[in-house]
Amino acid sequence: MNAPDRTLTVALLAVPDAAASTLLSLYDVFSSVGRDWEVLIEGRPPRPRMRPIIVAESSGRLSVANGIYLDAECGFDQCTRPDIVCVPDLLISPATFARGQHPAAIQWLTACHASGSLITSACSGALLLAEAGLLDGQEATIHWAYGDTMRLHFPEVRLRANQTLVSSGIGQRVVTAGGGASWQDLALFLIAREAGLDQAMHIAKLYLFEWHDRGQTPYAALVRSARSEDGLVSEAQSWLANNFDRPHPVSSVIARSGLPERTFKRRFVQAAGMSAMEYVHTLRLEAAKQRLETSQEIVESIAESVGYEDASFFRRLFRRKVGMTPAEYRRRFSGLRSAVTDSSHSGS
Known part of the structure; x- marks a missing residue:
């Protein structure tokens, strides 16, 4: 051509x-x-x-x-x-x-x-x-x-x-x-x-x-800031945003809702466009991305801090959702943050 x-x-x-x-x-x-x-x-x-x-x-x-x-x-x-x-x-x-x-x-x-x-x-x-x-x-x-x-x-x-x-x-x-x-x-x-x-x-x-x-x-940001118009689901999203690192957060938020499990899960998917567990994963991965950008913590420690006991599972999930491994993500994005931080400190 x-x-x-x-x-x-x-x-x-x-x-x-x-x-x-x-x-x-x-x-x-x-x-x-x-x-x-x-x-x-x-x-x-x-x-x-x-x-x-x-x-x-x-x-x-x-x-x-x-x-x-x-x-x-x-x-x-x-x-x-x-x-x-x-x-x-x-x-x-x-x-x-x-x-x-x-x-x-x-x-x-x-x-x-x-x-x-x-x-x-x-x-x-x-x-x-x-x-x-x-x-x-x-x-x-x-x-x-x-x-x-x-x-x-x-x-x-x-x-x-x-x-x-x-x-x-x-x-x-x-x-x-x-x-x-x-x-x-x-x-x-x-x-x-x-x-x-x-x-x-x-x-x-x-x-x-x-x-x-x-x-x-x-x-890409895995989580959008907009809340569901369904008040109950919106409240659940807010609670999960502050408690995603707890053990079994979905079970906890279902108990808080007072709804039968099947009803809650169906209503959450209808309102949020994803399951409650998938929503928790996106919250956890966004938090992990932030820690990879800003710290030199080992991956196992970051995985545990955002709610994953199995670091291998965390690595697989991160790669599938983010498109690269945690180590690759750190190399690509922590450098920019460090350069900007070092520059601002040197100019003060």
Whole structure:
């Protein structure tokens, strides 16, 4: 699918709640393809391979998320068949998402896809692709915090929330990227696919990009803060949050509820979307992740402190739920915390 003899047009969608950071970062990266490596490393004239443009409902200045102003180079009616369309993440609350906020953008996305454009999204931008019907019956990913929102509003989407990058549709012409820095994976993937693998490797080296091959699970919070609307279950969740490290917490919370065991368990699953025991596991694992990030305790000690007598079981469960072993998690995430802590102490 590479097009070595022409410059590809990459349309970056700007809507009022678009994140300027992702949009402008993609702009810079795509502008670098065929230019920076050639000039900085090989000492030869640049040969740009991609031309990013900011596209909005109409050309001119517009305000996006956080009150940042951008200049859209053209309106939807002036950009009818770009080679690639990128939808950046949207700074919206998962709980307040509603259809119908960007009708012109939805119509434009649908038209671009029909004309043959490669349609892509980063993070929560996948919600617009879903609203445009481009993900109906297709696999897709999204930032892990928006997984429930996607499932609620677009149940026809086959969500693969753990994956960093998913290609789907006829000709694999719809590409969704997960959360946060996975826009980098999206950029590298598109550069490799459309401009060549060597170009993608050049960009990865120049920008120090890493491929998030472990998916989103290691970064995801296993427990959401929202409580159930069922008062009894909400009270049970609160009690478990403070007592998950006790022996047999589920039996205790059932006894506190005054309900028959079978009734309580059925009601908990209906309200919380998981069993009470699974909820306890998520609480325990989140606590374990925090201790792995902040201490040098041995794994056996951490397992016991969060409620597991069997450290082997804890290791297996941690790997299955988090996507890496406790030791791997500590190596990946404790370093950042230590670096920030050491830096703040040295500056005081």
